[in-house]
Amino acid sequence: MKISIIGAGNIAWHLAKALEQADMDIIEVYSRDRRKAKSITQELYQSDATNSLNFKDSEAELFVMAVSDNAIEEVAAQIELPEESILIHTSGSVPLEVLEITKKMNPDCILGVFYPLMTFTKGKNVAFRTVPICIEGDTSETTHILSKIAKKVSNEVYEVNSQDRKVLHLAAVFACNFTNHLFALSKEILNEEGLNFEILKPLISETLNKGMAAKHPAEVQTGPAVRRDSNTIETHRQLIKDDEDLLKVYDTLTESIQDWHK
Amino acid sequence: MKISIIGAGNIAWHLAKALEQADMDIIEVYSRDRRKAKSITQELYQSDATNSLNFKDSEAELFVMAVSDNAIEEVAAQIELPEESILIHTSGSVPLEVLEITKKMNPDCILGVFYPLMTFTKGKNVAFRTVPICIEGDTSETTHILSKIAKKVSNEVYEVNSQDRKVLHLAAVFACNFTNHLFALSKEILNEEGLNFEILKPLISETLNKGMAAKHPAEVQTGPAVRRDSNTIETHRQLIKDDEDLLKVYDTLTESIQDWHK
Incomplete structure (x- = not known):
């Protein structure tokens, strides 16, 4: 299958390579800034960098939008595709319907989503x-085509509708963005006292392993909140009493743990 | 060195085995419930289960208290030790001074803390x-003795005073207890929609790896909060608007991320 990639960020970089390694041809890479597109085409077997969204004469059959969430609708409104093309986006939080606008200029195109649930650098x-x-x-046939392509690059392919994808994205924010921020706060707490974050890493890794291996992470919850150890909680609160933001995070999560385990 | 273990919980279980494997002799294991002590002595080479805190005639030189934080002071007040014994506790949040009460009955004992920064099952x-x-x-000589013992069982030995240990424990709560709870919330969000937490595990693991490999976890923060993507944040808030607790966690952490990255 011949593919064009719209976008030149991290997802574009990784997806282009993965698709090529799975024996698909990347024909074009688009970016408003042609040099950015070029930084990706350079690493591919044979593909052109372009800064035009007019793909009328493209040989590609699949157009993969790997642009920021906010840019999806704008690009979808401008893109010109060959007949019977597939246009997909790669976002976790944008519904499929946003692509409908593409049909104004490309009435026979088919639409889909191809969301790799991963953080790319x-x-x-x-x-x-x-x-x-x-x-x-947008139809079961489209889903079938996308499933075939996805299985060429990954062993973990899931059919997920727009509503469920939104929920998945929300759950990922809790499990990943928020936890990473807690690591940042934890490191900061240690740094303030001249202590090294390294000392916590074995515990962090074991806690993760236990949580992931458990039937439910809640089953292996430890610490003062779940034990209702109010002395320790008060000691902790005293340590951070001058940092309103940190104290709010501490209190909110402590209450949430106690809410869960009551 | 000959050692007695006071307590029969998870830390006692792991520490007794680790000390024995490092060629130290576990002489006695104490628990108020002698059967609990027995469940540990059974797995050791040769040691007695006891439910008495009178160790006057014990051959042990080191007494390791591995009891719950709340029980440390009570046990320290009751324990009777042979002359010139070392009494240590294993808690992250209890200061060394709490053991001073032991000196009333055992004036020549020396005191210390031996805190394994790990979650044990x-x-x-x-x-x-x-x-x-x-x-x-309690003196640099005691620290030296404890350091020697600790190095027999672990490659990662740190001298940490009571104040810094408290800070370390607080940082561990942020990095471990709170993150594990976020995994629980995340799984619950998915379960409510019939989605499987398994699908998030590769992303969770990659996020952790990135955070730990970075100079600072804050450098690799991703997601709608740090991007200030208010559309996505509002979509997420709508999804959980009926769950006050969940919404409070979402808002608090979103604000905290934006506070950090402003």
Whole structure:
């Protein structure tokens, strides 16, 4: 299958490579800034960098939008596609319907979502076969096509509709963005006293392993909140009493744990 | 060195085994409930189960209190030790001074803390050599003795005073208890929609790896909060608007991320 990639960020970089390695041809890479597109095409077997959204004469059959969530609708409104093309986006939080606007200029196109549930860093390889890919098509036939493509690059392919994808994205924010921020706060607490975050890493890793291996992470919850150890909680609160933001995080999560385990 | 263990919980179970494997002799294991002590002595080479805190005639030189935080002072007030014994506790949040009460009955004893910074589950082996051990002695000589013992069981031995140990414990609550609770909330969000938490695990693991490998976890923060993507944040808030507790966690952490990255 011949593919064009719209966008030149981290997802574009990783997806283009994964698709190419799965024997698909990346024909074009688009970016408003052609040099950015070029930074990706350079690493591919044979593809052109472009800064035009007019793909009328493209040989590609699949157009993969890997642009920021806010830019999806704007690009979808401008893109010109060959007949019977597939246009997909790769976002966790944008519903499929947003692409409908594309039909104004390309009435016979079909639409879908191809959401790799992963955090990508440019230049850092990811074992793509283990990346969950959530697909959604505007018809069951589209879903079938996307499923076939997704299975070429990953062992973890899920059909997820727009509503469920939104929920998945929300759950990912709790499990990943928020936890990473807690690591940042924890490191800061230690740094303020000249203590080294390294000392916590074995515990962090064991806590994660236990949580993931448990039937439910709540079953292996430890610490003063779940024990209702009010002395320790008060000692902790005293330590951070001058940092309103930190204290609010501490109190909110402590209450939430106690709410859960009552 | 000959050692007695006071307590029969998870830490006692793991510590007794680790000390024995490092060629120390566990002479006695105490629990108020002698059967509980017995469940540990059964797994050791040769040691007695006891429910008496009178160790006047014990051959042990080191007495390790591995009881709950709340019980430390009570046990310290009751214990009777042979001359020139060392009494230590294993808690992250209890200061060394709490043991001073022991001197009333045992004036020549020396005191310390031996805090393994790890979460232990009975029956689940931990690579003890990688467990950070935070030690503190009432004199530099005590610290030196505890350091020698700690190095026999772990490669990661740190001298940490009571104040810093409190801070370390607080940081561990943020990095471990709170993150584990966020995994629980995340799983619940998915379960409510019939979605499987398994799908998030590769992302969770990659997020952790990135955070730990970064110079600071804050540098690799992603998601709608740090991007100030108010549309996505509002979509998420709508999804959980009926769950006050969940919404409070979402808002508090979102604000805290934005506070940090402003």
